[in-house]
Amino acid sequence: MYKPSIRRPALHVARQTPLPIRVSRPFIRHASTEVKVQRVRFKKRIFTRVTLASLCLYTAAYYTYFQMIGRQLDRLDEGEGVANPGRSPADPTLDEDDELEPIFIPLGLTKARPKTYYKGSDPEWQEFRKLAPDQKKHARMRDQLVAIVRTQIANDKRFKPRMGDINITVGAHWLDITFPDGPPTEYERSGLEIGDHIAWTARPVTELNYHRLNRALYPTAVFSSVLASSKYLVDRQTQMVKRFFNLPVSEEQQKRQYRNSVLGKPTTPTGIESGSDADSTQRSSVPPPPQVPQAPGSNPQEKNVAFPDFSPAPPKSMALSIFASTLAKNWHAFKLEPPRGTVVVSGLIEIKGSKARMTMDVNAAYDPKQDKFVMLQGAIRRIQDMSQRPKGGN
Template identity: 35%
Template sequence: MFRHQVLWRSFSLFRRTPTSAIVKSAAKDGHNATRIQRVRITQRFFTKSRMVGTAVVAVGAWRLFVWLDEEVEDEEEVSAQVRRVRRPPIRQDDAEDDKGGREITDEEEEELEDDEEEEEDDEGLIFLPTGFSRPRPRRFYRGSDPEWQTFIRLAPDRKRMEKIREELITTVRDLATKNAHIKMHLGKIDTTKGKVWIEVKFPDGPPLEYEQPGIELTEDLTIRKTTRPVHEMHHKRLARVLMPTGVMNSVYYDMKRRMFASWQDFKRYTGLEETRPTAQSVIKGLPLPPAVPVSPTQTPSAPNTPAAPASADTEKQVTSPLPPSPSNSALEKLGLSLPGPEQVPTMDLSYFRQIFRKYHKHMAIEPPRGTFIVSGLVEIIGDRAKMTLDVMSLYDPNVGKYVLLQARVRSITPYKQRPRGGP
């Protein structure tokens, strides 16, 4: 009777014997006291098998990276040999006395680089990205670039520059006359009147390019590290999805507003701040207006009209309580319960949209290669008001037209302004 009772228990968390069953079993066998001792079996962290596996994986990963570096070095050596073979022959006039060679000009070097890029652009069989897209080093125009030469020829030409400005002004005002929303505010628009301020800016280089690193399997079944070009819009959209600053600011200010309102209610409840009468309480305190007297010529309405039961039914439907939300039996078994739809706090969407418009930044697109920026302010004159537009456009001199046009309302000034506070 005084012998200890030994109960073997499994170490599984799902098939563990409950404590009540152990106590009942001990009491059945005549034991007055039951001691339950929990045992935890631990193993050494640095075991022999774990150390051997870690060493094998580390050596294999190191050999893989060394092999990839050797592949890249071999490709660089092959490209250097191709560059030496493709060099133009040396003329006798350009040969130097002691070296017997000459320097390669910038144009020849660019041609060689273009040929190398065309060879390297051969897509492999499989491309596995190893990270997010990233910007490439920014490049600037050289004096020998055709785009820069076009800018040099175009800048001193005053007549053509004036024609480009006039084309932008005419296009903006014509679009304003076709917009029904603008015509509703301004009235009849005169396209010959209005002040303008236009400036031209030539970019220092082509737009910033983006690339995505990865590992590529070539047709020769060799693995190499390479990069793939990524469109500018794709890169900026992914960055906006991963870091939504506009949404985060909107949620933050909405939570801040709610917490401030809760704090004010707490101060009024505790008496730290006096309650101020609101507009609704003032309106409720006002006396009701007198009833309108009924003239003798008007016939009183019948007490039993067919519309009366319908109105009563509608009132009953409106005042009837909402049906209870269906309960989830699975959650009730676990002791969990979800709040009903009327208990869930809702967000003020109008305030959320207002903050989102304030902090939402449009994606700025850099001018494509060969284009320049034409921006400024254009004033539009109407019968009832005038409006100023902030205009930004891109002009391509090779095509001879605008490839992009964006306009934003800067201000609207009506000719007759009435006091909003009343007479």
């Protein structure tokens, strides 16, 4: 009869099937032998070629140093002894006088110290208390500062064409006297000090050097100038590409292009362009004269090649003019704090000339002990001509 059978997977059948066992003959042949494991340590050679060469090199260097430089130092010591016969080598003052200043290697950035303030017992505050009620001294300080500023402007040749003859006794001024609450902020820089010993120390840094270092590390004015000139060049190239493919140009780009074209043309004081159409057509009809090639060295400017002219050249392109104007706009002078123990005198001083008048913003520091100004900073606030003409014409 028919008997139902169970279907088993091939993997199950393969597991039940006995596998043939094969034993290699070498394993049977050496089955009775014992395997011994022995540890071995490899030692490095002490005297190798590299070691011997390094030893010879260092020995020759030390020998040369002690034979040549050591003798020179001994001769110098003997010469100092002959020059100063009264001083013996065992004199304890010899090392003190010949002590060299330790070498300082700055590491890291310069940082400001915590702000401090004057106390009532400080000598600076006592000087302030003596100076505060003396109104005659205040008036003399103001007059002294006004005379200094006006004299400097009158002696400066750069203001002569614009200002004319300056009268230092004429003009108004508005000056305030302020007593600081504390000394200026101090700055320090950490680093290694190498002398008789090596130590990690901090040395003071002047405020001017601190601002110079920050300007060198973070040149924001130069970066903004480069960004402005680069933006102009990118916009100009974009306009050229759009014109090449006959693409529409935005109104803002057209206005900017028109402004740049107007600024690039020289104009007369009345606002009319220097070259008219008639003059341009007349000049175009006349052929230009032939250019005669000059021999090398015939030009007087080429003869002084070793002594170049360092006068600043005017910008020849719109990108350079944008860079220069942006740099002059963002390049500000350092605002230094008044020195310790000084009084701040700040305000406006008017300077009158025969052609124009000037108003200067002044900030000065007066030292009561020395009875003079130790710091002076000034900037031109405005210049106005005595006679003003209409720019639109008559």
